[in-house]
Amino acid sequence: MSTTRTPVPAIGTLSQRQQRGMDCVWCGVTLTAATAIDLGPRPLRILDQVSQWFPRSCDRHVDKAEYEKLLAHCAACPTCLDTGCEDGARLRRAAREARR
Ligand SMILES: [Zn+2]
Ligand SMILES: [Zn+2]
Structure with missing residues (x-):
């Protein structure tokens, strides 16, 4: 079974707050517990280290x-x-x- 995830903007194009899941990755609005949607972990490659980041968006x-x-x-x-x-x-x- 394949799960297709919503594509998100490249992390390099986002602000610090967006990268931390504090602001919506799409529109940059500040998120609250009520409006934040977890988009799931995304792979993040920094030099030769692979880690993850956790983009979040508002519910719109x-x-x-x-x-x-x-x-x-x-x-x-x-x-x-x-x-x-x-x-x-x-x-x-x-x-x-x-x-x-
Ligand atoms: Zn069908
Ligand atoms: Zn948004």
């Missing part, structure tokens, strides 16, 4: 990213609109939950 963007994934999936998936498929159901659920 996750909604959009999931919705776009859903649209892309439905356009390519022959069974979605017909009998439905697991991927489509999962994406729809995620898009709905993100919109709450």
Whole structure:
């Protein structure tokens, strides 16, 4: 099973606060516990050391990213609109939950 993660901006283009997950990686807004969405650990290579960083975003963007994934999936998936498929159901659920 492959999990496609939302792409995030290159860490080198972000501010210190964005790199630390204090600000949204997309719009730079200051995050609170209520609005922060963890985007999952990303590999980070510094010279020959590989470590990780943990980008976070505000809740506005996750909604959009999931919705776009859903649209892309439905356009390519022959069974979605017909009998439905697991991927489509999962994406729809995620898009709905993100919109709450
Ligand atoms: Zn944002
Ligand atoms: Zn489908």
